Every structure is written in C-alpha cells, then in structure tokens.
Amino acid sequence: MTDWDGAAYDRLADPQARWGRAVLSRLELQGSETVLDAGCGSGRVTKALLDRLPRGRVVALDASSSMLSKARSRLSERLAQVRFVQSDLLKLEPAMLGDDMPVDAVFSTATFHWVTDHDVLFANLASVMRPGAQLVAQCGAEGNIKQLLEAVRSLGVKRAGTWLYPSVADTEARLRSAGFTEVQVWTNAEPTLFADRTVLVDFLEVVCLREHVATLPPAMRRDFVERVAAKMAEPVIDYVRLNIVARKSEDDETDWTMPLET
Numbered sequence: 001m002t003d004w005d006g007a008a009y010d011r012l013a014d015p016q017a018r019w020g021r022a023v024l025s026r027l028e029l030q031g032s033e034t035v036l037d038a039g040c041g042s043g044r045v046t047k048a049l050l051d052r053l054p055r056g057r058v059v060a061l062d063a064s065s066s067m068l069s070k071a072r073s074r075l076s077e078r079l080a081q082v083r084f085v086q087s088d089l090l091k092l093e094p095a096m097l098g099d100d101m102p103v104d105a106v107f108s109t110a111t112f113h114w115v116t117d118h119d120v121l122f123a124n125l126a127s128v129m130r131p132g133a134q135l136v137a138q139c140g141a142e143g144n145i146k147q148l149l150e151a152v153r154s155l156g157v158k159r160a161g162t163w164l165y166p167s168v169a170d171t172e173a174r175l176r177s178a179g180f181t182e183v184q185v186w187t188n189a190e191p192t193l194f195a196d197r198t199v200l201v202d203f204l205e206v207v208c209l210r211e212h213v214a215t216l217p218p219a220m221r222r223d224f225v226e227r228v229a230a231k232m233a234e235p236v237i238d239y240v241r242l243n244i245v246a247r248k249s250e251d252d253e254t255d256w257t258m259p260l261e262t
C-alpha cells in the first residue's frame with residue numbers, strides 16, 4: 001500500500017480536524033491520563049488532545065511514516081509527553097507501549113474505516129487498555145461517501161483500495177465480544193462543503209481517492225480526480241460518521257504489574 005502524504009494531509013484536513021475536536025469533547029479527562037491516539041495522522045487532533053492533558057501523556061500511533069514525521073513537527077513543543085509508535089493497528093501489541101502501558105483511554109478519529117478487521121482491531125485496543133478505560137472514536141459508517149463512490153463508478157471504474165464502513169449493529173456486537181461495556185454507537189450525516197472545486201479535487205486526491213490514484217500513471221492522476229469531481233453536482237462529500245463511546249470491562253484479569261513479554 002502507498003504511504004499517505006503527511007504534509008498535504010495536514011494542509012487539507014480541516015474537516016477531520018473539526019470532527020476530531022467534537023469527538024475529543026466526549027473524552028472524560030482530568031488532565032493526567034495516558035491516552036492512545038490510534039491513527040494520529042499528522043497530529044492536528046493529537047495536539048488538541050495534548051492540550052487537555054497538561055500533566056498526562058499521549059501515545060501517538062500510526063502506520064504511516066510520512067504522517068508520523070509531520071506529527072513530530074506539529075507536536076515538537078510537547079515531545080516529552082509523547083511516545084510515537086509506528087505500527088499497523090492490526091499488529092498492535094502491549095510491548096510497543098513500554099511503560100505507557102496500560103492506557104487510561106483510546107481515542108481515534110477518521111481511522112478505523114481504513115482498518116479492515118474490526119474484530120482484531122477492538123481486541124488489540126482492549127489488550128492495551130486498563131480495566132474501565134474509555135474508548136472514544138469516530139470513523140466512516142455504513143453508507144459513507146455513497147454519492148462519491150457512485151461518481152467514481154459512473155466513470156466505469158470501482159475505487160481501488162480497501163476499507164470497511166460498518167453498521168451500528170455490527171460494531172456494537174464486535175465491541176461487546178472484544179470485552180467492552182457501556183457501549184454506545186450511533187451515526188450522523190456530515191455532508192461536507194468545500195470552498196471550491198480546486199480544494200475538492202486536492203482533497204479527493206490526497207484523502208478519499210488516495211489508494212485509487214496510486215494505481216494510475218502519474219500523468220493521469222489529476223485528470224482522473226477532476227473527472228470524478230465533475231460528476232459531483234456540488235463540491236460536497238456525503239460523509240456519514242460512526243461514533244463509538246465504550247468502556248473496557250472492569251472484569252479484565254490481566255496483571256499489569258507483571259513484566260511484559262517482548
């Protein structure tokens with residue numbers, strides 16, 4: 001899979017930053033907790049998370065080296081409070097978090113839909129959380145960007161890449177079987193208007209159609225994205241978000257005082 005362009009994402013991701021701040025307000029924090037930001041990207045939302053943790057710590061995890069590099073520069077004034085981890089969430093292991101284990105909360109925005117096995121994802125997150133820890137997250141839901149995907153299909157192609165836009169019911173069931181309680185899952189439509197077609201085309205190229213564009217010869221990429229944008233009636237992406245608030249069960253019997261196997 002091709003890497004993200006961390007600098008371009010950072011410049012364009014105003015919608016994700018806006019949604020991320022709203023999701024962040026659902027996290028209950030006193031200011032001294034350790035929180036895993038699962039899929040921190042370029043660090044814009046991570047920075048807002050750190051602002052709520054004057055005495056706490058953040059584990060900023062992402063699979064992308066380009067995103068982590070941008071996040072390091074964004075968070076340069078708070079590096080003593082941040083552990084950066086480069087990993088696929090499907091390969092997350094407690095030992096990767098060192099003495100930041102176990103975390104008091106997991107926070108994640110605009111990431112879970114890029115992870116295609118949510119059973120493994122939720123089990124891995126639970127494995128690094130203390131009993132009673134919060135999970136607050138948002139990602140694409142069933143029906144996300146349906147009109148955009150239709151615009152792509154109208155050009156005779158199917159968007160390349162992998163993603164999972166899950167339903168509320170499937171997500172509730174997966175969270176419960178991974179050991180979460182107090183599970184709340186809901187969706188909201190988030191139609192997102194872009195300033196003009198140029199901004200929309202830039203955004204589609206760097207975010208929504210990134211994996212598809214990477215399969216095309218460089219000379220054809222911009223033209224393809226412009227043709228998709230031309231099929232859209234307005235510069236609006238029909239986002240639908242899946243919101244998750246849950247808690248890891250208090251019944252977890254892991255002894256966190258034991259040394260972790262590496």
Ligand SMILES: C[S@@+](CC[C@H](N)C(=O)[O-])C[C@H]1O[C@@H](n2cnc3c(N)ncnc32)[C@H](O)[C@@H]1O
Nearest residue numbers: 016039040041063064067088089109110111114
């Ligand atoms: C759209 S960005 C969101 C970044 C940030 N949370 C925000 O809201 O701006 C999605 C991020 O998820 C990361 N990601 C996707 N799949 C991942 C995986 N399997 N493991 C870890 N990170 C992943 C990508 O590298 C990317 O940085």
